[in-house]
Amino acid sequence: MLNFFSSLKLTLAVLxxxxxxxxxxxxxxQIExxxxxxxxxxxxxxxLGLLALNLAVCTLKTIRRNLEDRRRHLEVLSSEQLFAQPLRYLLPxxxxxDSFASGLRRAGYRVETGTGGQLLARRGMAGRWGSTLVHLSVLLIMLGALLAQLGFVGTLNLYVNDQTDKYFDWSKQDEQPLGFTFRLDAFEPQYYPIAVQFVAIDPASRQVIATLTAREGETVLLPGGELRAKxxxxFPFEEDLVLGLYRRDSYLGEYHALGGQQLLRNTFDPGFELRPAAFRDPIIRQLHSExxxxxxxxxxxxxxxxxNSPxxxxxxxxxxxxxxxxxxxxxxxxFQLSRDPGEPLVWFGCITLVIALLAAFTIPYRAVGISxxxxExxxxxxxGFSGEGGGKAFDALEQGLTIEEKNT
Structure with missing residues (x-):
């Protein structure tokens, strides 16, 4: 039964x-x-559950395989199975x-000694466990997705200065208690700098005496040449143009130029009225809620x-x-509200998945023995020495041990 649930055929069929x-x-x-x-x-x-079961059984088998590597290799070195290995060399x-062990360590191997005096040398243990960690990472991601079912996604809409202790749950299609009170104190759409055309009007004749154009942050010279306006x-919806008035380098105060027939008594009178006349269509840069x-x-x-800043x-x-x-x-x-208790597991699983894939594909696991x-x-x-590349790596290791022996 375990062989069935861990088989590659089942994995391919489920995928x-x-x-x-x-x-x-x-x-x-669409449903609803x-x-x-x-x-x-x-x-x-x-x-998905069948795929998770398949992965879990495969993971347990690879963990068991990795843990039994040492025992299995030492059994080969201490028995007639030694002669069944296709790649082997005679050493002096x-x-x-001990001298062979030193050479293997210099080649990057971790050397252990068996009960019969055999030498077992392994390297790239991270690569050996890489495929196992890939399986575990995918299982963590799937578990995190399952835990997400314990959370919720919902919405709420509020006017400024209003508050609520309920939200609309998408899954239940009904209002649910939030568990606390949420209040909207202020809201403001923020725009990229807007090019604004505004006019100076003679209060007596009501004639336009100057037309000026500037963007937010820019400064222009006002009629008469003594005052500057920054x-x-x-605010495009309110047609409220906020100007900072200066005489030379002295700040005189803030001036609100309102569109249409709106009136506002400003603290400083420049001698004429300023009103916005036209502006380019504003482009939203950010939505700001307090x-x-x-x-x-x-x-x-x-x-x-x-x-993007919840x-x-x-x-x-x-x-x-x-x-x-x-x-x-x-x-x-x-506002959209979401609670996902499985999110940390998903992120952790994604990080370990990347690390495991790098380890599995870039760190080759290799094991050799001397007996x-x-x-003889x-x-x-x-x-870890399969294929042409593995054979060449094994030849290079043997030559390195032999040459070292001749040099000594």
């Missing part, structure tokens, strides 16, 4: 079956308007085994949520996803 089933998800009708529910169905998960019999901010988390009536955490509380990640402005000018923002039998000393290739 092919899952590939065919997964391709059906692209043409199958969601494609992902197709892959969360019981029968699809049973296929008169040379002590464009500090421009929020607070409350337990009961007490604020326990404040933070800023932006796109706030985390109690393992729940809160992302900025949407915004709107109603006809009365009030801002509202949308004296019937008055044999150098035997035990593992």
């Amino acid at each position: 092919l079956g899952l590939a065919l089933l997964a391709s059906g998800g692209t043409v199958a009708p 308007g969601r494609y992902d529910l197709y892959y969360q169905s019981l029968w699809f998960r049973l296929g 019999h008169e040379r002590p085994l 464009v500090m901010r421009f 929020v607070a988390i409350l337990e009961g009536e007490r604020v326990v955490q404040r933070g800023v949520i932006e796109v 706030l985390t509380y109690r393992g729940i990640k809160i992302y900025q996803t949407a915004y709107t402005r109603d006809k009365f000018g009030f801002w509202a923002a949308g 004296r039998h019937e008055g 000393t044999f150098l035997v290739a035990l593992s």
Whole structure:
């Protein structure tokens, strides 16, 4: 039974079956308007479970194989199996085994001595365990994905200064308690610098006396030549142009130039009105929300949520996803909430998977042995010397030990 569940044929059959089933998800009708529910169905998960069982049994077998390497190799060196090994050389019999051990260590091998005096030398143990770690990493990723079912994904939408202790759960299609209160204190869409055209108007004649154009951060000379205006901010929805006024190097104050017929009494009068006349379509750079988390009536955490910069509380990640402005000018923002208890396992599994693949493909595992039998000393290739490249590596090792013996 174990041989069946660890067989390569079963692995290939399950992978092919899952590939065919997964391709059906692209043409199958949506369930409740969601494609992902197709892959969360019981029968699809049973296929993944069979793959996990296959990987688990294979992993146990490779762990057992790796742990038994030493015993198995020493059995070969101490028995007639020695002569069944295709790669073996005769070494000078008169040379002590300690000198061969020193040569093997200089070649990068870790040398052990068996009970019968045999020498077992191995190198690249990280590569030997690489395939096992690949299996374990994939199992960790699958376990992390399974634990994700204990979490949730939901949304909530709030006007500025509103708060809620509920969210809408996508899976349950209903409101659920959040476990704390979430409050939106402020929201602001942030734009790339906007080119703004604004005009200076004579308050008596109501005639335009100058038309000026600048971007946020730029400074222009105002009519009369004594004052300069630096464009500090421009709020396109409110048509509120915030200027910093200067006389030479002296800062005079902030001036709000409002569009349309809006009026605002500014603290400094430059002698004319400034109003925005036109501006380029703004391009969103970032969405900026200032929020607070409350337990009961007490604020326990404040933070800023932006796109790709979520706030985390109690393992729940809160992302900025949407915004709107109603006809009365009030801002509202949308948030996605997710809790995934399996995420750390998935990330850890991905990291170890990369490390394991590098080890498996770049660090070759090799094992050789030296044994004296019937008055002869044999150098035997035990593992990792298959193919033409392996044969050449074994020849080079034998030559290195022989040449070293001649030099000594």
